[in-house]
Amino acid sequence: MTASDNTESSYPPLFRPNHGGAETGEHHHTPKSARPEPDPYPDSDSLPVIDFRDTSPSDLGRVCREWGVFRLVNHGIPAALLSGLHEYADKVFSLSFETKRAFPTSPMLYFWGSPALSMSANAHQQTVGGGGGGGGANCVQNNINWLEGFNVPLNKTTSDFQMSDSEEALLQSFRSLLEEYGAHQTRLAKSLFKTMAEDLNFPPNKSKSYLSPPTGFLRVYRYLRCHMAEQRWGINSHTDSSVISIIHQDQIGGLQIFNNNKWLDVKPIRDSLIVNLGDMMQAMSDDIYTSVTHRVKVHVEKERISIGYFVFPDEDAVIESSNYEPFSYADFQAKKEIDLKTIGIKIGLPRFRIDRPV
Ligand SMILES: O=C(O)CCC(=O)C(=O)O
Numbered sequence: 001m002t003a004s005d006n007t008e009s010s011y012p013p014l015f016r017p018n019h020g021g022a023e024t025g026e027h028h029h030t031p032k033s034a035r036p037e038p039d040p041y042p043d044s045d046s047l048p049v050i051d052f053r054d055t056s057p058s059d060l061g062r063v064c065r066e067w068g069v070f071r072l073v074n075h076g077i078p079a080a081l082l083s084g085l086h087e088y089a090d091k092v093f094s095l096s097f098e099t100k101r102a103f104p105t106s107p108m109l110y111f112w113g114s115p116a117l118s119m120s121a122n123a124h125q126q127t128v129g130g131g132g133g134g135g136g137a138n139c140v141q142n143n144i145n146w147l148e149g150f151n152v153p154l155n156k157t158t159s160d161f162q163m164s165d166s167e168e169a170l171l172q173s174f175r176s177l178l179e180e181y182g183a184h185q186t187r188l189a190k191s192l193f194k195t196m197a198e199d200l201n202f203p204p205n206k207s208k209s210y211l212s213p214p215t216g217f218l219r220v221y222r223y224l225r226c227h228m229a230e231q232r233w234g235i236n237s238h239t240d241s242s243v244i245s246i247i248h249q250d251q252i253g254g255l256q257i258f259n260n261n262k263w264l265d266v267k268p269i270r271d272s273l274i275v276n277l278g279d280m281m282q283a284m285s286d287d288i289y290t291s292v293t294h295r296v297k298v299h300v301e302k303e304r305i306s307i308g309y310f311v312f313p314d315e316d317a318v319i320e321s322s323n324y325e326p327f328s329y330a331d332f333q334a335k336k337e338i339d340l341k342t343i344g345i346k347i348g349l350p351r352f353r354i355d356r357p358v
């Protein structure tokens, strides 16, 4: 069964075509097999490309200063693993909403419609901290991220899912592919961070606590079709709180980054990864590197699947720089949570700036 067969049952009710009258009119969805597939991104984009097998601290550093985001090629993740993951994600997301919400919450937490405006992603089901998109208190349709997803911590080993046999087998296979993928992401993040740390001349003790692989997690997202795509966001404009984030997107597109005062569509290029720097990296580098602002559009007819990896410093490692008060990631999260509760948005780094206190 493909996603296109079962929109009604696999979509969280909030996103069903006629939910609460917000989605009016026919839902013009073309089944996957019958879709004409013109390339909406005929030209390559101007995103810088980093070759994982052959990059120097100065080349990587230049891209991190000017862009805070790049395309990573020759990363060593087998193409079959990437396509297998997307295939399984498609199968799992195509299960009925009732089945997905009944999944055990560990070791993969299902969430949907995380509130927009910030990065803490307090999903409907449970709090899912970290990477992108969450926030505000109002769970109304134009204030939520138009997606569902799984949050997958990488510091837990696979436990047994106690479910019906077929679903259990599906989830076990999905989870073991995610673990394999997570190990690759950890490898990439460690190596990229090492090169960045060299470019930035971090002393070895800082390098060690500034990137903590056990904090890493994956988010597998399915952005849902939306009849009012122009008025909704998959994830609205934000910066990640992470040190490094790494995205693998399918061929649908929708990710945009803000560079040089304009939004740029990130062309989906098969088997390449998109690496973006987060707020922690910007602070550690004393604003030499940029935590890039980005967002994700939704599509009227197509779902989009992406897999994000996010990694953070040791929770208590104190980030020292000349532009910011010394703070830990735990301090950052605490301030962010207060802002979300009180004003409904993430302020983030400006809260810690020495020259521009907010
Ligand atoms: O799905 C994507 O391409 C990006 C997701 C994202 O920005 C996030 O989770 O922070």
Ligand SMILES: [Fe+2]
Binding pocket: 131, 132, 133, 238, 239, 240, 245, 294
């Ligand atoms: Fe993000």
